[in-house]
Amino acid sequence: MKALTLGPTGTYSHRAATAVADEVAFTESVTAIVEAVAGGEYDRGVVPVENSIEGSVTESLDAFAEHDVAVVRELITPIRHALLAQSPDFELIASHAQALAQCRDYLDAEYPDADLEAVASTARGVGRAREDPSVAAIGHPENATNGTDLAVLAKDIQDQSSNATRFLVVAPESERSEGGGKTSLIVYPNVDYPGLLLEMLEPFAERNINMTRVESRPSGERLGDYVFHIDIAAGLYEDRTQDALDEIETIAEDGWVRRLGSYDTEHVVE
Numbered sequence: 461m462k463a464l465t466l467g468p469t470g471t472y473s474h475r476a477a478t479a480v481a482d483e484v485a486f487t488e489s490v491t492a493i494v495e496a497v498a499g500g501e502y503d504r505g506v507v508p509v510e511n512s513i514e515g516s517v518t519e520s521l522d523a524f525a526e527h528d529v530a531v532v533r534e535l536i537t538p539i540r541h542a543l544l545a546q547s548p549d550f551e552l553i554a555s556h557a558q559a560l561a562q563c564r565d566y567l568d569a570e571y572p573d574a575d576l577e578a579v580a581s582t583a584r585g586v587g588r589a590r591e592d593p594s595v596a597a598i599g600h601p602e603n604a605t606n607g608t609d610l611a612v613l614a615k616d617i618q619d620q621s622s623n624a625t626r627f628l629v630v631a632p633e634s635e636r637s638e639g640g641g642k643t644s645l646i647v648y649p650n651v652d653y654p655g656l657l658l659e660m661l662e663p664f665a666e667r668n669i670n671m672t673r674v675e676s677r678p679s680g681e682r683l684g685d686y687v688f689h690i691d692i693a694a695g696l697y698e699d700r701t702q703d704a705l706d707e708i709e710t711i712a713e714d715g716w717v718r719r720l721g722s723y724d725t726e727h728v729v730e
């Protein structure tokens with residue numbers, strides 16, 4: 461099975477993708493990954509969606525709302541960042557925006573004068589550091605092994621030791637599964653009245669379904685209009701989930717409800 465993920469070689473997404481696919485291809489935007497799977501060009505896509513320090517990768521959430529794909533697996537992986545450079549005399553640190561943010565306190569304390577540059581992925585930053593001695597990168601320490609000029613200047617530089625990222629594996633919509641202990645949903649009510657959010661939560665609460673995440677994203681239609689990303693600890697195969705969703709469909713009758721699919725959480729070690 462071939463998976464498309466965020467590249468180039470050496471990203472955290474790459475590491476997660478090797479756990480689910482024997483062949484991995486790369487692109488440099490998560491939107492492009494979701495688009496390519498929705499368009500039938502790849503069997504699987506592996507996208508980062510949420511980090512324990514920095515929160516959501518909003519580009520991934522918005523891509524799920526835009527394109528018809530199924531979510532078939534959830535991978536949670538520890539993230540341990542290293543600082544990589546040709547020498548300690550660098551002026552600029554290049555990495556993925558999330559990685560820079562996850563190491564903000566460390567960078568402020570140790571390198572207050574360094575410029576920061578957000579690039580498409582951690583491995584793209586590593587590429588910049590390989591080409592330019594004035595650039596350092598933040599990424600997985602293995603990026604500095606095997607024939608590179610890079611040294612690992614520091615390890616475990618993330619601001620919390622328990623830094624974890626959640627990746628979702630997307631597949632063509634026809635592969636959506638109803639089996640699994642978790643389900644991802646997107647609800648666009650297309651209405652606004654007092655108590656709407658409360659009404660959307662009640663169908664789950666009344667059936668003792670734990671909501672593991674709810675996040676609103678701008679719909680892009682008008683200011684103050686939102687799409688809700690909801691994850692629940694129940695499978696689509698369960699009657700209680702179907703009953704709750706029937707009620708949600710009524711609340712969102714002027715909008716839409718998307719069932720991305722059910723899956724079980726898998727922990728992938730480094």
Ligand SMILES: O=C(O)C(=O)Cc1ccccc1
Pocket residue numbers: 466470471472473474508511539556558559580581582583625
């Ligand atoms: O840039 C990468 O390596 C990614 O896969 C995105 C990312 C960035 C920071 C933490 C986890 C994933």
